Structure formats: structure tokens, C-alpha cells
Amino acid sequence: MPRFLPSFVSLCTAVCALASAFTAQALAAEPSRPLDTDTMTKRAVPCMACHGKEGRAASDGYYPRIAGKPAGYLYNQLLNFKEGRRKQYPMMIYMVQHLSDDYLKELAVYFAEQHPPYPAPQISNQPQAVVDRGRTLAMVGDATKNIPSCAACHGEKLTGIAPSIPGLLGLPRDYINGQFGAWRSGARRAAAPDCMGEITQRLTVEDISAVSAWLASQPVPPDYAPSQATGVHLPIACGSFSQK
Numbered sequence: 487m488p489r490f491l492p493s494f495v496s497l498c499t500a501v502c503a504l505a506s507a508f509t510a511q512a513l514a515a516e517p518s519r520p521l522d523t524d525t526m527t528k529r530a531v532p533c534m535a536c537h538g539k540e541g542r543a544a545s546d547g548y549y550p551r552i553a554g555k556p557a558g559y560l561y562n563q564l565l566n567f568k569e570g571r572r573k574q575y576p577m578m579i580y581m582v583q584h585l586s587d588d589y590l591k592e593l594a595v596y597f598a599e600q601h602p603p604y605p606a607p608q609i610s611n612q613p614q615a616v617v618d619r620g621r622t623l624a625m626v627g628d629a630t631k632n633i634p635s636c637a638a639c640h641g642e643k644l645t646g647i648a649p650s651i652p653g654l655l656g657l658p659r660d661y662i663n664g665q666f667g668a669w670r671s672g673a674r675r676a677a678a679p680d681c682m683g684e685i686t687q688r689l690t691v692e693d694i695s696a697v698s699a700w701l702a703s704q705p706v707p708p709d710y711a712p713s714q715a716t717g718v719h720l721p722i723a724c725g726s727f728s729q730k
Contacts (some may be wrong), residue, residue, distance in 0.1 A: 526596045532581070533593070542602040547660035553600035556712045558649030560594035562726055566676060574664075574673040604656040604706040612699045616692075620700025623693060624654075633688050634721040636697065639681070644704070646712035650727050653712060659702035666694045677725035684722065 534541060536549045543551035552560060566572040568582045568590070582590060610617055622628070624644065627635035636654055640646055646653035654662075668674035669686040676682060689697075720727060 526592065530593060530596055533597070536577075540600045540602040541597045542600075543605070543656075543658075547658035548664060550658075550661050551604075551656060552597045553602055554710070555598060555652045556646055556648045556650060557591075557594045557598035559646070559652045559726075560597055561591050562650060562676070564590040564594060566674075571675040571677070572668075572673070574668045604710070607656075607705050608659055608702040610699045610703040612696070616696045617700055617703070619693070620696035620698070623689075623697045624700055628693075631688050633685060633693075636701070638721045639724065641713050643707065643713075644701070645707070645710050647715050647718055648712040649715065651712070653710065654701050655704050655710065656706045657702065659698045662698040662701055663694060666698070679723045679725050681720070681722045681724035681726070 530541075533552070536544060537552050538544050538549070541551060541553035543549060543553075563572065564582050565587070567575070567578045568585070570579075572578070612620075623633065624636040627633050627638065637644060640651055640654050644654045665674060666686055666689070669683045672683075674683075686694075715727075
């Protein structure tokens, strides 16, 4: 038996227990509305088992920061898990599949209002040419491949656009790569038209590696907050932008 197997089994057992407790607790709480902040903090504790204190992210790079992301984005992702569009994390599907949309929306609002500090940016060990390519894709795009810049949808400062587009700074490179991989494989989808799924298919593996390296190495500004959607015109049709 591999040496790590008992620890892995124990971890899975603990997470499953948390998920079961969370689901039972949430279902029992459904009739008691409105929920106050203190109550929501207690009910969000199981989320923090993977996403870190206050939703600030785990250290392994695969459980992302959910704190401070636009509430509409968080709500859309919970719906995507619940409705089968995101399949790469079965535990998330298990945790939310029996919860009402109203309850999921309350969780999304709760974590959107959390603002713990961000970690320091990751130091890139990529060649300068790779980093430069990543910056170009993020800020300018590549017209020859019909690839819009990240900034065209996620805001000129890459801080996201309320209510439904997340910021891209403060995310580990492993997590960014993992999400691109999920879009490429179809394990992650969004409401049609799935703009990120479409854009990802236009990117090479080298492009993805470059843009993830550059994004992960960028500092988070002190006033990191999503901009407002007033007057925003996306370069590609995106179902998630209007899904609420």
C-alpha cells in the first residue's frame, strides 16, 4: 500500500464529513431567512475548509480565493456546479446539488463581502520571451488568432467587472493552468455562449503557460475591486456576463 494512501483516505473522509454537515446544516436553515452575518459566517465554515480562512485560498494552488470576487460570478459558479456545467470537482457538486438558488446566492454575497489580504505574487522562472508573450496576451491579445486580451473582458486593471466577471490577479499559476485545462477538456463550462471555452480553444499550450506565468507574477493593487459594468462592451458574446 502506498505510504500516502492512509493520509489521503483520511483527508477524503474529513472532507466528505464536512460536506455532509454543510449540506444538512444548509437544508435545515432554508426556512430561516433573512440570514444575519454572524449566522452566515458559521454556515460558511465548511467552505473555508478547502478555500481557506474567509475564502482567501488554500496554499496548494488548487482551491482558489473566493473572497472579494463579484457576487454574481460566485453565484454563477455555484449554479454551474449544481447544474452540471462544471464537473472537475465532484465534491463541489455534492455540496451544492440540494441547496436552493436563494441559499447559494446568499453564500455568494457573503464571500464577495470578505476582503482578507492577498498573498505576494509568485516569482516567475520563465524566460523573458515567455513572460512578454503572456503580458501581450493579457493586455493586448492576438489579432492573428482572433484572441481578445484578458483585459478586454476582465477590466483594464484585470480586477474584474461587477457583477459577473472575476479579477485575474492574486491567483496561483497552477490554478490558472488547471482552469484552462478544464475548459479545453470540457470539464468546465459556463452558460452559453461559453466565451472562455471558445477562447481557450484558440490558445496553444504555450500561450496558456505564458499568460498564466505573467498573471501569477503580477502584484495585487491596494484598491483591488471589480469595476462597474456601465458602458462595458465585451469583444465576444458571453453568457456568464448576463447570467445572474
